[in-house]
Amino acid sequence: MSKKCSMPGIMKTDDGKERKVGVEIELSGLGYEDLVSLSSQLLGGGAKSVARYVSEISTDVGTFTIELDSDPIKDLDLQDQRLPESVRELGGQAMSVIDAAAEKIVPLEIVSPPLPFSELERIEILCDELRKAGARGSREALHYAFGLQLNPELPDLKASTLVRYLQVFAALYEWLKARHQIDFSRKLTSYIEPWSSTYIDILVAENYDPDMDQLMKDYLHYNPTRNKALDLLPLFAHLNSELLGRYVKDERIKSRPTLHYRLPDCDIDNPFWHFSTVWNDWVVLEQLAANAGDLADLIAGFRDSRKLSFHNLTTSWVDTSEQWLRSRNYV
Template sequence: ELRRAGALGSREALYYAFGLQLNPELPDLSATTLVRYLQAFAALYEWLKARHQIDFSRKLTSYIEPWSSTYIDLLISEDYAPDMEKLMRDYLHYNPTRNKALDLLPLFAHLNSGLLAEYVEDERIKSRPTLHYRLPDCDIDNPDWHFSTVWNDWVVLEQLVANADDLSKLVTEFRNSRKLSLHNLTHSWIDTSDQWLRSGNYV
C-alpha cells in the first residue's frame, strides 16, 4: 500500500538515507547472552552488509558504522567473559554513540541509565529491552524487496547464537581472519563467512 501511494526508498536520491530498523527482543538480559549476540554480529557484519547491498546514500552517513576495531578485538578475545557493568563500560568506552549498525544504547538505557549517562547524553535514546539493528536500507519502492528478506538474514544470526559450538567456531575463524597473513591478504572474510554459513546450512 505504501509503494502504491508513492513511498520512495534509499536509492531514490542521495539525500534519502532511509533505513529499515529492527528491534529484536533478546531471550534474556544476561551479560553472557548479550556477549554471544555481539560476537555473532561482529563476525557477520560484513556478510550482512553485503547481503543488504547498502545504498551509497547511507554509506555516506555515519548511521551504519561498524564498532571500533579495537573493541571488536576485545569482544572476540578467547577469555572475554565480562559481567554486565564491564560489558557496558567496554562498549561505551569504544563506541559512545548511537550511530552504529547495531546500536546498544536503547538497551543500555533500560539496563543501567545512570552508567550510560556517564558516557553519552542524547535525548533521542529511548529505553527499551531490545537490540536496535540499523544496518538495512529501506528499498520500499522496489517490488522485489520485502521486509522478510531483511528479517530472514537476522534470523541467521539468531540461529548462530543459539548454537554455542558453531558460534565458537565462527568467532575463532573471524579472530584468525583479522591476523596478518598471506591467506588473509588473498581471501575475503565476506566470502569465507558466506561459505562457512552455507556449509553449516545456515543459508
C-alpha cells in the first residue's frame, strides 16, 4: 500500500512557481530492458534508446532517464574499428558476457526530471510497483550500496535561507541516519560522510550570519568534496562557479539551484520501506527551516550536545532530538 508524500509549508519559490525536486533511484534485480519497459508503462511515457545502456522516457512532467550506472561499461565498444579483427569477431559474444555480469553487479539508475512537489506520488507508485516486480536494493548483497538521492529546489537563494537548511541538517544528521537505517554496505562507502566537525561548530555558532561568498568559503574550506550526505557543490556551481573552482575541480559536478541529499539508501525490496519514508523525513527538515523559533531552540540544544559533559557522554543526541521532534509534533 502506497503511503502519502507529505508536503512542506513552503511550496513555491520566491518567483511564485511550484518548487521541484529531482529524484535518483539505484536498484538491481531487474534486467535493463525489463526496467525500461516496466518504468515506461508505470510512468505513462514512451521509451527510446539514446545510447548504450541509456534510455529516455518522455512523460507529461518531463523526461526520465534509465541507465546502467557505470560509464566504462556504457562506453565499451568491442566493434570499434581500431581493435584487431580477431577481437571484433568475438565482440558480440564478449558483450553478452559483459552485459550479463554488469547487470548483476552494477546498479541500474532511474533519474527523474525536476518534478513539482505535488507530483511525487508518481515516484511513490513507481517504487512500490518495481518492488512487486522484483527490484532489489542495498540489503540484497554486501557489494550493493544503492542510494536514493533527492535534489530539492530551495525556496530562494538567499544566504540566510541556506544557512537555516544547513543548520537543521547538521542538527538532524544523526537522527536522519537512524531513521533511514542505512545499510551496512552503504555505511562502508565514502558517499555519505558528515560535514567536518570544525565546520559544524562554525555553522551552528551563535549569530552566524555570513553573506553567500563567506558561506561558500567556510563550507568549501572544510568540505571540498562531493562525497557528503548533503552535497552543496551543485548549488555552489550554480551560484558562483568561479569561487567553487578555487577549491574543487570535478567535471562530475552539475550546476543546479538545488541541494543534493545523498544520505538515504534504496531499500526498495523491503516491504516496510517506501519512497515517502525518505521524503517525509526530509519534509521534517523543511518545516523546521521555515520555523525560526523552533529552529533556534533545536540549534541551541544541538550546540549544547556537542560540549564535553557527563550528561552528553551518557545521553544520545539521536534520542534527545527524536523526543524533541515528537514534543513539537514534527513526527
